[in-house]
Amino acid sequence: MMNYLELKEQKQQLIEGKSQYGAAIVCIRVNVPGEQKKFAWSEKIHRHASLKFEELFLNQAIKFQRIEEEFCNLFYEYISFYRVKSEPISVKRLTIQLESDEEIGRLLDIDVYDFKGNSISRDEFDIPDRQCYLCSEPAFICGRTRKHSIQELHQFMILKAEMLEDK
Numbered sequence: 008m009m010n011y012l013e014l015k016e017q018k019q020q021l022i023e024g025k026s027q028y029g030a031a032i033v034c035i036r037v038n039v040p041g042e043q044k045k046f047a048w049s050e051k052i053h054r055h056a057s058l059k060f061e062e063l064f065l066n067q068a069i070k071f072q073r074i075e076e077e078f079c080n081l082f083y084e085y086i087s088f089y090r091v092k093s094e095p096i097s098v099k100r101l102t103i104q105l106e107s108d109e110e111i112g113r114l115l116d117i118d119v120y121d122f123k124g125n126s127i128s129r130d131e132f133d134i135p136d137r138q139c140y141l142c143s144e145p146a147f148i149c150g151r152t153r154k155h156s157i158q159e160l161h162q163f164m165i166l167k168a169e170m171l172e173d174k
């Protein structure tokens with residue numbers, strides 16, 4: 008297993024390799040707590056999220072291109088990468104909209120990078136911290152204090168996945 012810093016470095020290289028002048032890179036992941044991230048339900052949530060993303064950007068008439076496999080062996084989780092022909096800031100604004108989606112928004116981590124591979128932070132927008140799946144605390148606090156067990160969090164996600172229609 009690579010350590011956290013090696014993994015971060017690898018990820019940065021991966022993003023830079025996909026970058027292109029005039030385009031933003033979008034990376035969609037399901038926020039699965041714990042080491043094991045490959046489940047039928049996480050795949051279903053990921054597939055649904057990618058379709059929602061494509062729908063939203065098609066509706067906005069923003070050009071995008073999908074550039075990665077469903078399952079990423081490097082990070083051992085479901086990831087989709089898109090190259091989007093638009094301003095990274097406005098792309099980020101749209102992905103935040105997706106993250107506030109009632110069905111699955113809170114289960115997703117969507118990162119947006121500019122053509123140099125710099126990540127666009129949520130802090131640049133005036134929006135509240137993301138809420139925990141299970142209680143009303145900000146998610147980062149429950150994550151830090153490990154307030155909920157991995158099983159509890161997975162159970163919530165499994166229920167969410169079951170409610171999604173099959174596409």
Ligand SMILES: [Zn+2]
Pocket residue numbers: 139140141142143144149154155
């Ligand atoms: Zn909580």
